[in-house]
Amino acid sequence: MQLTKSKKISTLLATATCTLLNTGVQAQETKSVNDWQFDTAILYYGETDRVSLLEGVVSATKDFGDQHILNTKLVIDTLTGASATGAVSQPYAQTFSRPSGDGQYTTSPNELPLDDTFQDTRVQLSANWTQPIYQDTRINIGGNISSEYDYLSVGTSVSAERDFYNKNTTALFGLSYQFDSIDPVGGRPIALSSMVVNNGQFGAGEAGEDAFETAFNQTRITDTDDKSTVDALFGLTQVINRRMIVQLNYSYSNSSGYLNDPYKLLSVVNSNGETQSIVHENRPDSRVKHSIYAQTKYAFDDAVADVSYRFATDDWEIKSHTIDSKLRYNLTETDYIQPHIRYYQQSEADFYRPYLNDADVLPAVASADYRLGEMTAITVGLKYAHQMNNGHEWGVRAEYYQQDPKNAGFENIGVLASQELYPSVKAFILQFSYNF
Known part of the structure; x- marks a missing residue:
């Protein structure tokens, strides 16, 4: 799963967002300089009949004065399911x-093949230091390390911010580098090699098991592989008036190395749509992404509207649009609710195939991963938060997420016409947060 591995530019984006759009400023104002500010959260994410995630986050921030700020974060999550x-x-x-x-x-007839033994635990530690280097200019230096059973990721980032026009305008430029080492369970599959299944052709007993193991190992590479990612971010934040603020970012990302998901497969079918063999996917060994992000916040008398739009494209021919909106409404001086709606749409990668035909020559690159296919997704939710007399704040957020893969014009031949090849993914999200 890449669910927790798509955070290549998160540190830079967080820096840009916090420049003037930090929603935690009010809570931090109750703290004196040299006090620690702690933000904690526990999140549950559960897909229907699929993956479940339980994640805990502890973030600690200390302001040493004169804009010298240290932030550290610990994330622990576990994923299980199918x-x-x-x-x-x-x-x-x-x-x-x-x-x-x-x-x-073995999967039942008319059932989407799911590997129900999927499980992993991730531990991530990150830190960021902010300090001024001269008047109205600050630098941010960060680092992170994340470890899973089959994955190790190490990264660093640096960015610079400068304020203009009485601090009504802030410009930001940042760079980050991420190095990932991949050591899949069972070894890396040879690209587009056929899955070896023991259907009795290897014989019985220990000799049959040895023959299967030999055939299986011939489709695997036991050495680890790696990939590297370089990200760049250009951001501009502008105060329009006492009620409105806007932000515009451009980001660039360049990844190279092992970009396959070693656990993803493709079915090779005949003219009647019947599976003849199963092969392991193969993706290009490089990927370049571009994205433009715009956000605005507007403060009403009793509410704050937050609306953003992101357009992203890459050389895999995936294009996506994301619209995200929140409305924080103050019920009292200590309580607020925040409805949330997010809409996402993307086109398919140029090498995405729901299946391969055995009459065709195997392509050089191909993947049936639905996350690379055409899709739409929507998230709707609500958060409630309360600030206590001691200045601490707790909140509860509940959301529903639905992802709907689409057929991007592929013919469902033969028996595939009666199969659900693009099932929806539905999930429930529940988060409890406590800040002090």
Whole structure:
């Protein structure tokens, strides 16, 4: 899963957003210089019949005065459940080898193939230091390390901010570098190699097990692989008047190296849509992304509206649009609610295929990962927060998320016409936060 691995530019974006749009400023104003500010949260994310995530976050910020600020963050999350493999469902049962090669699992007829042994634990630690270097100019230096069972990520970032026009305008430029080491369970699959399944052809007993293991190992590379990502961010934040503020960012990202998901598969079918073999995906070894992000906040007498739009494109031909809106409404001086609506739409990657045809030559790159296909998604939710007499604040956020993959013009041949190849993904999100 890449659910927790798509944060290449998060540090830079957080810096830009916090420049003048920090929603935690009011809480921090109750703290004196040299006090620690703690933000904690526990989040549950659960997909129907699929992946579940439980995440805990502790963020600590200390202002040493004169804009010398230290922020540290610890994130621990666990993922369990069933992950879609990319193989298509069939009107008959299908058997798959587990990624480790140790055992097999069988899916029922007309059932989307899911590997129900998916599980992982991630621990991430990050830190960021902010300080002025001369009048109205600050630098931010950060670093992070994240570890999973099969994944290690190390990164660093640096950015500079400068205020203009009585601090009504802030410009930001940032760079970050991320290095990831990948060591998949069972080894890295050879790109587009066929999955080896023990259907009795290797014989019985220990000799049969040894023969299967030999055949399985021939489709694997045991050495670790890596990828690197360089991100750049250009941002501008502008105070329009005492009620309105806007922000505009441009970001660039360049990734190279091992970009495959080692656990994703493709079905190779005949002219009747029946699966003849299962192969491991292969993606390009580089990816360049561009995105433009615009945000505005407007303060009413008893509410704050927050609306943003992001357009992103890359050389995989994925184009996406994201509209995000929140309205914080003050019920009293100590209580507020915040409805949230987010809409997302993307086109498919140029190498996305829901399946491959055995009459065609295998393409150089191909993936059936639905996250690379055409889709729309919507999130709706509500947050309630209360500030206590001691200045501490707690909040509860509940959201519903639905992702709807689309058919980007592929023909559902033969038996595939009766199968659900693009099922929706539905999830519930619940978060409890406490700031002190």
